[in-house]
Amino acid sequence: MVNYLLNISNFALIYIILATSSHLLIRVSNQISLGQAAFFGIGAYITALCTQVFHLPIIPSLLIVMLVNGVIAYLIAMPTVKLVGDYFVMATLAFQFIVFSILYNWTSVTGGSEGISGIPSPKLFGIDSISANLDFFILNLVLTLILLFLFYKLQYSMYGKVLKALHINELSLLATGRDTRKIRISVFVISSAFIGWGSYLYATYMSYIDPSSFNIHESIFILIAVLLGSSEKIRGVVIGAAFMILLPEILRFVQIPDTIAAPINQIILGILLLFIVYFRGNSLFSNQST
Amino acid sequence: MVLQYLINAIINGSIISILAIGFALVYNTTRIFHIAYAALYTLSGYVFYQFYELNNFSFLVALLISLAITSIVSLAIDLVVYRTLNKKSLGLHSIMIASIALFIIIINIIVLIWGNSPRLVLNEQLLNFNLFGVSGNRISILATYLLILIALMIFIKKGKFVTIIRSIRDNQTLAGLMGINIGNYRTGVFIISGIIVGIVGSIQAFDVGINPDVGLPVFIYAFIAIIIGGIGRIEGAIIGGYTLGFLQTIAEYFINSQWVVLSIFVILLLFLIYLPKGLLPEKRREL
Numbered sequence: 001m002v003n004y005l006l007n008i009s010n011f012a013l014i015y016i017i018l019a020t021s022s023h024l025l026i027r028v029s030n031q032i033s034l035g036q037a038a039f040f041g042i043g044a045y046i047t048a049l050c051t052q053v054f055h056l057p058i059i060p061s062l063l064i065v066m067l068v069n070g071v072i073a074y075l076i077a078m079p080t081v082k083l084v085g086d087y088f089v090m091a092t093l094a095f096q097f098i099v100f101s102i103l104y105n106w107t108s109v110t111g112g113s114e115g116i117s118g119i120p121s122p123k124l125f126g127i128d129s130i131s132a133n134l135d136f137f138i139l140n141l142v143l144t145l146i147l148l149f150l151f152y153k154l155q156y157s158m159y160g161k162v163l164k165a166l167h168i169n170e171l172s173l174l175a176t177g178r179d180t181r182k183i184r185i186s187v188f189v190i191s192s193a194f195i196g197w198g199s200y201l202y203a204t205y206m207s208y209i210d211p212s213s214f215n216i217h218e219s220i221f222i223l224i225a226v227l228l229g230s231s232e233k234i235r236g237v238v239i240g241a242a243f244m245i246l247l248p249e250i251l252r253f254v255q256i257p258d259t260i261a262a263p264i265n266q267i268i269l270g271i272l273l274l275f276i277v278y279f280r281g282n283s284l285f286s287n288q289s290t
Numbered sequence: 291m292v293l294q295y296l297i298n299a300i301i302n303g304s305i306i307s308i309l310a311i312g313f314a315l316v317y318n319t320t321r322i323f324h325i326a327y328a329a330l331y332t333l334s335g336y337v338f339y340q341f342y343e344l345n346n347f348s349f350l351v352a353l354l355i356s357l358a359i360t361s362i363v364s365l366a367i368d369l370v371v372y373r374t375l376n377k378k379s380l381g382l383h384s385i386m387i388a389s390i391a392l393f394i395i396i397i398n399i400i401v402l403i404w405g406n407s408p409r410l411v412l413n414e415q416l417l418n419f420n421l422f423g424v425s426g427n428r429i430s431i432l433a434t435y436l437l438i439l440i441a442l443m444i445f446i447k448k449g450k451f452v453t454i455i456r457s458i459r460d461n462q463t464l465a466g467l468m469g470i471n472i473g474n475y476r477t478g479v480f481i482i483s484g485i486i487v488g489i490v491g492s493i494q495a496f497d498v499g500i501n502p503d504v505g506l507p508v509f510i511y512a513f514i515a516i517i518i519g520g521i522g523r524i525e526g527a528i529i530g531g532y533t534l535g536f537l538q539t540i541a542e543y544f545i546n547s548q549w550v551v552l553s554i555f556v557i558l559l560l561f562l563i564y565l566p567k568g569l570l571p572e573k574r575r576e577l
Contacts, residue, residue, distance in 0.1 A: 032383060079563040085382060086323045090513060091562050094555040097510070101552040216506065220390060227387060263398035270398070273391035274371070277384050281375065285383040 006133040012245040013140045014201050019225040019241035020151055021194035026226050028163050029187040030285050035092030036222040038099035039069050039192040041214025043199025048116045057123040065196035073192030081184040096219055103211040115210025122204050140201055147197060151234055224269055227276060295539050297432055303535025304435035305490055309512040310527035311442050312486030319455050319479045323386040326367050328509030329396035334360040334491030335500040336404050343411050357488040364484025367392055401502050408501035431497055446524045514558045520568030529569060
């Protein structure tokens with residue numbers, strides 16, 4: 001029972017990291033991305049490389065994952081941030097499919113559809129490996145809290161205020177002499193880099209990764225997790241992400257048969273999303289960017 | 291062998307072109323990133339499968355039922371969801387999210403009804419002839435698609451309907467003031483796009499089978515075709531569609547088929563970045 005709860009909590013914390021990072025891009029900077037799972041996937045495969053091949057401990061691995069994700073995000077963002085609305089969605093969708101295709105088809109490096117197994121558990125300060133559920137939970141919790149703290153601080157920093165201005169009215173921000181293009185690129189990079197934390201935790205916790213965890217559906221789920229909280233505040237995202245993980249367990253608890261649990265779960269999410277758009281649509285995105 | 295590849299290329303190109311036109315109708319009128327369109331494609335295939343394969347109806351009857359259901363659902367999506375949200379004057383971003391939600395809901399209802407595993411239409415002995423080693427079915431499918439494309443061309447080029455739709459897109463208030471009943475035209479657009487997606491979805495289910503995941507890639511290809519060809523002109527959708535169809539087939543023929551998707555999306559990214567208006571940008575006077 002304890003293990004079961006710890007297991008769910010671990011997944012929920014990982015999802016909170018993914019959603020909080022994506023929240024910055026999707027809600028704050030108003031750019032709907034359907035390519036978040038691509039960064040999640042790249043990070044996971046880089047984690048496998050760092051820990052399995054180079055046997056790096058946790059902090060260097062995290063930094064390398066953030067660096068790689070950030071650089072890739074920068075290269076993608078440079079040409080695409082100028083795109084608005086649907087075109088940006090399409091560009092991120094293209095990126096999502098490109099990454100998935102590479103993960104799936106470049107068998108000699110990524111293991112293709114079979115993925116990579118035997119990813120070692122995190123190593124930290126001489127502790128050889130953090131493999132027990134409880135130990136991992138503590139590590140996970142610490143990292144999540146650090147991330148939440150960073151993003152919380154960011155909201156109230158000067159940079160956060162600039163972002164808020166970008167969210168509310170991009171034109172007047174431009175008029176104050178800020179380069180909104182650079183700000184958008186920086187948001188994309190920060191968001192993708194911190195998704196790498198989620199990747200690291202996911203890969204080392206599962207010890208097995210394959211491309212199917214990083215497909216377009218995962219991108220959609222991350223988007224839903226960001227929007228479910230329907231609040232600009234980070235706590236909304238935390239609740240949304242946790243709910244995404246809890247909902248299947250609730251369905252299992254009320255004894256919906258396993259065969260139909262997955263579609264029912266997604267239908268509920270879809271309906272919730274519709275309600276959120278209906279009741280909170282005005283505050284979801286600022287209207288000027290469309 | 292070459293002939294077969296050629297026919298494949300033309301069929302693929304026609305599918306993408308037709309779907310692109312159906313999507314462009316909605317997109318140009320409402321500016322909604324109508325992802326639920328992909329779910330309609332899947333739905334039409336399953337409805338056709340249900341009536342043709344499981345209930346043993348004739349091809350034509352099954353197709354008509356499928357078209358009816360798809361266009362009704364398409365219209366319902368607009369009436370119940372899009373227009374409600376429009377009335378609340380929500381931004382297009384929010385409506386896109388609603389469309390994604392509808393996509394998820396429809397696809398999962400399909401999974402609930404028909405299950406997750408791929409389904410094949412088996413009793414497809416329709417036409418028992420061969421032409422240069424190509425089966426009669428393939429040829430009649432090809433002919434059907436070309437006929438639909440020609441019909442759509444005539445409909446869009448000659449009819450008044452599309453002119454009015456353009457005026458609605460350009461200035462909804464002004465079009466309303468000119469006495470155009472915008473609601474009725476919107477209804478027409480969603481029914482027609484439902485029929486278009488229903489035809490292709492049903493024939494594809496008949497030809498290559500169906501699974502819950504078929505919709506999204508096809509939708510994405512259709513949107514890519516519009517971006518490559520240029521938004522706002524039917525020739526653009528057709529040129530984009532055939533470019534993709536031939537590219538797909540050539541890539542399958544010369545390089546490994548597993549890299550086809552990758553090459554198409556790389557081309558999309560290049561277009562988005564360097565030629566966002568596509569090959570045939572719409573000529574418009576600036577106001």
